[in-house]
Amino acid sequence: MKFFTAAVAAAAGLSAVGTIHAQSLPACSSVYTRKELLSLTPTEWSTVSGVLNAMQRNGWFAWFSYLHTQWFTQIHNQSQFFPFHRRFVYEWERVARLFNPAYVQPYWDEMRDYRAPATSPVLSSSWAGGNGQGTNRCVLNGVQAGWTMTYQSSHCLQRNFGNNGQPGPWYSPEYISSILQRSTTMDSFRSQIEYSLHGIVHINMGGDMATRASPNDWLFMLHHANIDRLWWQWQKAGHLWTMDGRNFDGNAMTLNTNIVYYNEPVRAVMQLGNGNMCYQYASDPVRRRSLLGNLEDLIESVLDLDDLKEWFPETAKGSNKPGLPAPAPAPAPAPTPVIAVANGRVIPYPKELPDSWVVSMGGDLDSAHRVRDDARKFVNAMKKAGYKSPI
Structure with a gap:
């Protein structure tokens, strides 16, 4: 069964506590769909751009930048990260829909553009x-x-792309796929995402996006909608009610912990399509074929290599078809295969988060370095396997 395309029943595998919480969140009567930005129709884009201009005129960009700045240290580098930002983007979307009910927050699938x-x-x-x-x-x-942005002081909206205007490469779709498959706790998943894709987009867009007032730039909402989408993918793969790690105050993070600022329990945002989280994500953006599914087919073809089973454990499990006899003993190792992909290229090492920026944002250097080293080991393993990415 494909890891990314398998539907995970909401009640399957849940603990008794999880089931109680699921039942306490009524299903939404209607659910709207967040789409990849480039798949919006001209009418949808006209709605979005009109609402953004209205929100700027009415001071909402400044307000959300203020909130993000004031609570910054409480919502990063620990387990408030995913619940807060889900609630934060939802609140942005809720305000936007007051200006026009047709507004739906798009996302930017940055992995497609990582090179x-x-x-x-x-x-x-x-x-x-x-x-x-x-x-x-x-x-x-x-x-x-x-x-002209008004928070924290009057200034033009600023961007200053890294590497003298040519940022990148970022983190590949294959690496994010590996994180989704290997992470067994919410805290480990949070750390891997926060110090890879999350951080590199902020720092490489630069300007307002590289500051605590990053919601000045609408790229923030596009980016964090995508981060939320990845969390939802991980949740659907058997982690729907998984909440662990520590809160900003050092206490254990649970489903009953209140989300910073909103004074609502974490469980209120855990299940999309239920409670107030009446949205879903488009699974197959219009502009290109399904990305992760295609990659999984390629990766599965080299899963006879033990080092890649370590990086893609769920795909390895899915390749074991039930009811078949046990495989024969493996023959002597063959030469490392080269995966034939038209115009495929070796996955490059991703750019690293500067230590100075991690410290300035109140981050944890040890966590950032672990993710950096993990990403490099992943690229080395894929090179050793002869894998060539189509992206």
């Missing part, structure tokens, strides 16, 4: 706009072109 992020259509003038220009690095195109 050369600056060339992403998302960062074109037709959508979110690109790098800042001039001495002040002001964003002059896209939906926020020429905006």
